Amino acid sequence: MNKCFICNKNSSETILDLGMSPIANNLEIDIDQSQTAEKYPLNLSVCRSGCNHVQISEIIDQKKIFNDYFYMPSVSKTLTNHLKEISKEINKKFKIKSDTFILDIGSNDGTFLESASNFSKNILGVDPAKNLSDIANKKGIRTINDFFSHKLAKKIKNKYGSADFIISTNTFAHTPKINDFVEGMKELISDEGVIIIEIHYLGSMIDDNSFDTIYHEHFSYWSLNNLNNLFSKFGLNIFDAYVLPVHHGQLRIYLSKSKKYKKTKSLNDLLDKEEKEDLIGKKLKLFCKKVLKIKSNLLDLFEKISNDEKIVYGYGAPAKASTLINFIGENNLKYIYDKSHLKQGKYLPGTSIKIKDPSEIQYDKPDYIFLFAWNFSKEIIDDLKNNFNFNGKLIIPIPDLRIIDID
Template sequence: MSKPYCRLCGAELESTFVDLGMSPPCESYLRAEQCDQGETFYPLHVRICSECLLVQLPAYIAPEDIFNDYAYFSSYSDSWVRHAERFVDGAVGRLALGDDAFVVEVASNDGYLLQHCVARGIRCLGVEPAANIAETANAKGIPTEVLFLGEDTGTKLADVHGKADLVVANNVFAHVPDIVDFSKGLRALVADAGYVSIEIPHLLRLIEGREYDTIYHEHYSYLSLLTTQRVLAAAGLSVVDVEELPTHGGSLRTWSTPTSIAPEPSPAVAAVLSDESAAGLHTLEGHQGFASAVARVRNDFVEFLIQCARDGKKVAAYGAPGKGNTLLNHCGIRSDLISFAVDRSPHKHGLFLPGTHIPIHPVERLALERPDVIVIMPWNLRDEIATQLEYVRSWGAELVVALPALEVF
C-alpha cells in the first residue's frame, strides 16, 4: 500500500500521529430516511511529516464534497460573534483602518465577522465556498463571493475588487488540502503594505488538552507556529507577530506581511516558538504519546455513559457540532447511551448525527424530556452553555464534558 505525501514539502508520510479509525464526514447530518441507507466512513489516520513536521490528514474527501452544502452557521454562537467583534475593534486600532480601508475575509461564513466592518462603514468582501451560507451573508448586506481561494482565484478577486489592507482567515487555514496554493491566494489578495491575520487551533494546546475531537475530515492540517511559518514562507508571507487565544481550546492568531517588507518578528513569536520547542514539537519524537492519551479519554467517557445506563439515567447531548461527531464515533456511542441531542441551529433540527444516528431537536426538548445528564459537546463553550442551561438545575440534571478530561459539574 502506497503512503501519502506531505502537502507542504512532498516527502512520503511514514509516521503516525494518531489513528482514530473510520468515521463519516462530521457535517454529513442525516435525514430520517437516510438512517436506513448505507453510510460512507473514511479513515481518520493523522500523519506527521518527518521532514517538515507538518501534522496532517490526507485528503480522503475533497473540499468540494464537504463545503458544497454546509451546516455550520457561525452566528449561532453568541460568544463567537463577540470574539469577532473584538477582533475587528482591535484590527481597526492596530492597523488604523479608516473609511478608505478594504477588508477581505476568507471563509467568511454567514457574515458573523464582516458585519462589524459594515457597521463601521469599512468596505469589505467575504469569500465563502458554501453557497447556502454565502446566500445568508448576502441577504444581510455583506457582499460575498462563492468560491474556493487559491492563487488563481485570489488574483482574479484582486483584479476585480482591488487588494486588501487586511485579509482575515479565521479557522480556515487547516481546512484546505492545498495549503500552499491557499497561502498564495492570501498573498495575491493582500496589498504590498497590508496584513494577513490567521487564526488556527494551536497544535501545542491540542496535545496538552487531548483535544482530539478537533480532528475530522475537513481539518486537513494541525498546525504549530513553526509549521505555519513554513507554509506562509512558501507563499511569500512572513509572520511578524502572534497572539495566544483561549478559543477552540487554545488558538494562535498570526499577523503576517509580504516577506519583502516584513520587519523583524515581535518577541511574542520567539516566545511561542520557545514553548513549542520545550514541549518537543520541533522534533518528530516530541509528537509521540498522543494516541495513548486519546485512548484514556475514550475509555473514561464510555465507562461513564455505561454506568449512567446501568443506573437508569437518561442522557442527552447539548450541541451538535462537527467535532462532537468525531468523539461519538470514535467512542462507538449510539442512541442507547445518548438518547438525543439538541442544538440552537434550526438547520439541524429533525436531522440525525452521522454515524451514531442520534436525533437532533430544538433546545426546548430538554425541558420536555428532563434528562438526568447533559453532555456539552462544544466543551470549549462550556461556560457560555452552562449559563444558558442554568434552568436544568431545577430538576437536578448534571452537566458533563468529556474533554479535555471527563468532568461532571
C-alpha cells in the same frame, strides 16, 4: 505512508487511528441515510521527510464537505463577540479608513464582515458554502461563493484591486491545497497590507486532549514553527502571534510582505516554547496515548449509566461531536440538543442520534447531559440553569472527564 500536503512526498506516517468516520458536518434528515452515511478512515499523521507537517491521511473532495455547511459562528454569543473584537483590534492597531479593502476568506454567514463594516464600506467575503454565502449576501455583505485559490485571487485583484487586510478565521486548516492558497494570499495582499490568520492551534489541541477537533474538513494541524517555515518560503513574514482562549485554543498570526512590522516578543517566545517542549515529537506522542485512555474511561462511564438505568442525552452537535461518537460508539445516546435551527430535526452523521431543540430539556428531564460542545461549557451551563431548568448532572469529557451537578 501517505502524501504530505506541503512537500508532496509520500512520507506522512499515521500516529493516531480514530477509526472510520463520516463527513462531520453533513447532517442527514433521514435516519437511514444518516446510519448508512459513507465513512472514511480518520487518522492523524506526521511528515517524516523533515517538514514535520501534521495532517489527516485521507483527503475527501472539498466539495463534498463544504457545499452545504451548518457551522455558523452567529449562533454563539462567544464567537460573535470574538469576531467583533477582531475588527476592533485591527482598527486600533492599524487604523481602518472608510475605503480600506478588507477581504474575509471563509467568511461564513458574514458575521466578521458585518462588524468590519462599522469601519469600512469596502468589504468582500469568499465562502464555498452556498447556503452561507446566500445568507451573507441577503444581509448585504458582498460574498463570492467559491473556494479561495490563486486563480480566484487573481480575479479578485483584477476587479477590486489589492487587499489592505486579508482575514481568515478557521479556514486555513480546511484546505489540502495549502501552497496554492498561500500563493493566492500573497498575490492579493498589498505591499504593506496585513494578513491575519486564526487557526486551531496544535499546541492547544495537545494540551487540551482535544482529539475530537480532528475531522476530515480539518486537513492540517499547525504549530507556529511549521507556519513560520511555510510562509517564509513564500516571502511572507509572520511578525506577531499569540494564542487566544476561544475555540479550544486559537492561534492568531499577523503576516506581511513588508518587513516594516517588528517581530514581537510573543511570537519569539512561542516559537522557542514549541522547540523546548518538542511539540511535534515527544508531546504529540504522549497525546496519542492519552486519547486511547479517554476512550476507555468514557466507555466505562456510559456502561455505568446504562447499568444504573439513567438517561443521558447530548448537548451541542458541532463537527467534533461526530468524531467523538464515531470513535467511542453511540452507546445509549438517543438525542443531542443544539440551539442551531439548521441542525434541529437532523441526525448526527453516521448515527441514529437525533438533534433537537434544547427548550425540550425541561420536558425530557434527562439524568445526565453529555457536553459535546465542551469548549463553551460556561455559556452552556448558564443556559441549562437559567433557560432550560436542567437540574441533573453534566458530563464534560474533555480536557479531563468531569461530572458536575447542576442545580
